[in-house]
Amino acid sequence: MSDGTEIADVSEELGRLLPYLRRFSRAMTGSQSSGDRFAAAALEAILTDRSVLDGVSTKTGVFRVLYGIWSSAGAPVEDGESGTKARAQKHLARLTANSREALLLHSVEGFSFGEIASIIGIDQSEAEQLVQIARREMADAVSGSVMIIEDEAIIAMDIESLVGDMGHRVTGIARTRDEAIALGNADVPDLILADIQLADNSSGIDAVNDLMAQLGERPVIFITAFPERLLTGDKHEPAFLISKPYTEEQVITAVSQAMFFSSTETLKA
Template sequence: MTVDQTSARHTYAPHLPFLRRYARAISGSQKAGDAYVRAALEALLADPGGLDTNPSNPRLELFRLFHLFRSPVLQPSGIAEPEGAALHGREGLMLTAIEGFTSSEAASILNISATEMEAAIADMKARIAAAIRSRVLIIEDEPIIAMHLEQIVADMGHETVANAITREEAVQEAGRTLPDLVLADIQLADGSSGVDAVGDILARQDVPVIFITAYPERLLTGERPEPTYLVTKPFQAEAVVATIGQALLARQPLFAPA
């Protein structure tokens, strides 16, 4: 390995788990998102001479380079990803609401103007607001957090069909209610695992899952199947809204004109 490659790995490696989270969210699947990241990194490390090995904001630089090298892929449904404002809105909303970049930083990452970025994010929010009413199962053992999530779901125009606090209850409620979306913590009331609960649910039905957890590092190791959508506690409502919107829109005819 060259000096440039070693330096690049040292600089950018701490930010890779969050790039994987982002790539999965915008692509709609772990497989596609990880393929995005792998292809981008292979291109970068093949010619590291152009890398800034000591950037002032390595996280921003990594996301910018990712977008410079990534190529369009098919969504899980087989529909090609959207273009123009719909694509930039999806990416921009995730960059700002989930990854914590400012709107101007997101514009820099996507190589568009700040005005275009703001308009694209507004368009994406409108698409989320117009999304088909859906039924949501919440798996969360903290009553206050569960109530907050229920309120967010209601404010978006969706319905919470049940709130489960253990693995067994989560599986039962999923079978009973057949939700369109699952919001899940990873540590549950009786010491059981939300990850295991979701695994049981997915073995029986195909439903998008968003993990909402204070322990994202446990789900971003790259060592096993990992979630497509992940929100870190403590969360802002906007982050949950953006991720719910992404998960639900990925299941609809993709980003038809608003």
């Protein structure tokens, strides 16, 4: 294979991985803008020196570069020292180092413990231990209220059960944009978990935007069969996103992560 072909293949793979790199980076920082800046910095580093991908798969190498840049920058959540950001930092400070990131890599991004070890720079046994620690610590750290926007009854009931078992209070389930707005105003949630396509062909994204305008900013988790469409970096996009079909662990991990960034004062920590 020629150097030109190899470079083209790597570039194509980087393009395919970029949406998921953004997803991980946004979840680490709790912010679309901050997360996307770190993802862009990782790509720039790789394009400057492709040897950083040597010895591992392209996917593992890309996430390793991103993690290294974010960690070297002090593992920031968001810029600022007050309000939501300060509370998030306070919550995160109580977690075992690297555990939250290990859980994200394993549960949401699908990396093996060996790959996580390579990304973070630890032993495989430590990677496995960190994931177990993170599950315990995050489950016990924060609880609050969750609003579910989902038109498929079985999925809505499944998510409601998962969220309830985590110790959160479900404010209700909305099947349409209008129902979501009414529910959100009747019982203001700490977190919104929304599907993209709703029962009357209305948009979960539009419903969330309407709620944000009325209730103020709060964390949102979108569930979609096409995550790459919401991870372009071209417009306002979610910091937290899980793919259909999802696993129970993906939902639990995403909800735990997002709760750290709640903008309300009702959370119990």
